[in-house]
Amino acid sequence: MSPEQARSFCADRCDAETISRFAEFVDMLASENERQNLVSSASLADAWTRHIADSLQLLDHVSRETSPWLDMGTGAGFPGLVIALARPELEVVLVESRKRRVEWLEEVCARFSLSKCRVVGSRLETIESFPAGVISARAFAPLAKLLRLSARFSTPTTTWLLPKGRSAAQELQEQSQAIQAMFHVEQSATDPEAAIIIGHGRPPES
């Protein structure tokens, strides 16, 4: 997806006010990236495709009111902060362990008055469980570890949205039959070589 296609993909899904929030966020990200290493310079040059549209596409896979949304290992903001910018009325919880990234996420939430978006600056393993409507994570951990760490936040109705790059099908194939039955793989809208692992429910204990 080209940068122009990415902007139009976002414009098809968001109003003009949201698009201008994204544009300001991309500018803020570029300045902050000079102070701390948030994203690679290659991905920053293509931020609308690699970060904004890539995160926003997850909304196509979940019903509109589903919340709270738990995003694990949010880093510079992907995908969870983009979801909060697109849908400020949703309760979104961003979990990130690195202090400077946490400060950055808090700064963006304050700038855009994202009062329903909570930044938790801790390791996921240490936070109290709550029932999540959506669990998302991009580039956080291999699938088996990710499920082990986060199953306790899921319920029978939780939607899982896990952008996984090229490894999606292979990672899913390596799981038990029960996990394979719970999830499926869909191609990413932003990158023909990448995919998203999508599922519903609570993974069985392994």
Ligand SMILES: C[S@@+](CC[C@H](N)C(=O)[O-])C[C@H]1O[C@@H](n2cnc3c(N)ncnc32)[C@H](O)[C@@H]1O
């Ligand atoms: C590779 S980065 C990906 C960031 C973002 N999700 C993205 O796709 O751009 C992984 C992030 O997860 C955070 N992280 C790793 N292990 C974590 C844990 N156990 N709890 C919370 N955050 C964690 C790291 O600090 C890092 O910011």
